[in-house]
Amino acid sequence: MQYIPNIIFVICLVVGLGYFARNIRKIIRNIRLGKAIDRSDQKKERLNAMLRIAFGQSKMVRRPIAGVLHIVVYLGFIIINIEVIEIIIDGIFGTHRILSFLGGFYDFLIGSFEILALLVLVSVILMWGRRNIIRLKRFWNPEMEGWPKNDGNFILYFEMVLMVLFLLMNATDAQLQNMGATHYNIAGAFPISGIIVPLFENMSQGTLVIIERSAWWLHILGILVFLNYLYFSKHLHILLAFPNTYYANLSPQGELDSLDSVTNEVKLMIDPDADPFANPPEGAVEETPEKFGAADVTDLNWVQLLNAYTCTECGRCTSECPANQTGKKLSPRKIMMDTRDRLQEIGDNIDKNGGEIVDDGKQLLNDYITPEELWACTSCNACVEACPVSISPLSIIVDMRRYLVMEESAAPSELNGMMTNIENNGAPWPFNQMDRLNWSKE
């Protein structure tokens, strides 16, 4: 009977990690629905970008207050999670503070975790205040209504509860150590939880053990639940920020990608020797003509889809967007959220239909993102520059414009005029190309 807690612990661990792994596999499958794009080049530069931007948080600190608060929480979560290793070993083998043999170093570790836990708690409370009391505008844009707003707050509550449980666990442990309770050997330094130890001085040893054990169990179960919450939340960035910054575009921001499919057609048009009606060579596979641009998420490339899952809805892009600032419907964050939500919808579709996508009569264009949003973009790259994890909403906007123009001929009429002018006389205005040097004689 004495092994029941160990068995329950192992079951919780296996279920928690197993369910998480299952959902991660779904995310990877969904991202692979995207088109191929080669990002296997420049490995050194990519690694550098990842270390600088994701690991080193270099773009976060461009907004100093949010940046510092975020770094505290980020460091706190990475470092305090070392403690999770001990909790897992203790949980499986029924030991208590197995790493305490490290002696002085153990005291140092636990002491640092406690200080970080307090800093995380304070930062998370301040973050909550910025969202809910100061009501920073970027957290209250229309696309944040409903689930996205609640999601943001749930994450903060989760983190508050986890930190409080950690400190509560340590405080009661410290008091049990003071009382010389069995199993509770003298181990660890408690610079923060020590402050609340007096609250527990009059409690019986039995009560304290119940509180300590409850805090311990709720802490680790909370971590497992939080881990599985990621899949349903915007919070996946804690994992995906790393691959996302690694695979991000390294070219100058002003460079839009070139469509090879178009290049082939253009060459055919220009090459005087090309015969567009030529029979394909013997044995050649008849290629289905490629769709130009993107109408749905499956027309986007996998990096764009990874971008969508990575977005944590911080809204820096939208707050920097000139169109959004002047009241247009375009919000780069919404472009990313819509892409993710549509991709998730297609993923669920695949799950429901035994591995196949059954046409649901919907697509990213119109059902999620309207042409009005797409045409409001000035392609200024402010959103790309602002993103702390190297997401490019602009690349999706451009791909969707390409679909509107090249597949649907659905550009705003003034733009059609501009394009006709370029076609006819080589300038966006109706001036004769032969007059191009007239300025020098005026």
Added chain:
Amino acid sequence: MSDILKVPTMAEYLAEGKRPEVLFWVGCAGSFDDRAKKITKAFVKLLHKAGVDFAVLGTEESCTGDPAKRAGNEFLFQMQAVTNIEVLNAYEIKKVVTACPHCFNTLKNEYPVLGGNYEVMHHTQFLKSLLDEGRLSVNGGTFKGKRITFHDPCYLGRANEVYEAPREVLKKLEAELIEMKRCKRNGLCCGAGGAQMFKEAEPGTKEINIERTEEALAIQPDIIAAGCPFCNTMMTDGVKNKEQEHKVEVMDIAELIANAQEL
């Protein structure tokens, strides 16, 4: 203006069996827009002053395709690009300078994959190199002590990370260089990019150029310096909208340098 500028074309150079040091890519705005033509002329005067051996394509030049590409028409962009590249490569062009950041970005970043490889410079970078090499010298003249703010064009700044060249050229004017709240990589767009220049804005609460102009006027400049013909138009319209045109001028960096030289 009545004075006729000497503007040699590549065809003339070829006929004489010569090659210029640099091709000046004038661009559509620089060729046809009345405001931008003044910038073109100012830059040409500076090129002459510095003794730069340059030529233009003249009637052989055509739109780079930038607005078509940004509007989503990759076909039209590539048709333009391939045609231009044929002309540029036939003249064996090595170095290009342009006063338009959109042409600059497209020629520099989007032509190589289609077979057009050139050293491309924005005119502010080119002016800076002329000043650095001592081929051109400038002192403040009429601009000495004036408050000048530089509006970063998106396609020069964020798109290609050129922030310092225009500012270093402006510093030569012995003027007081002041910065808007949002500048350099945080610079706010004028509202013209991404083919917006050629259409009405979507419904909103404000025009982007008004937002940007208000930001510029807030720091009370005498001159808003621009480095892009489209930004120039947008900011000029903004200043007029705010009825400040008698107090604040919008001028291209090439015009400022040329005026300081009394060219």
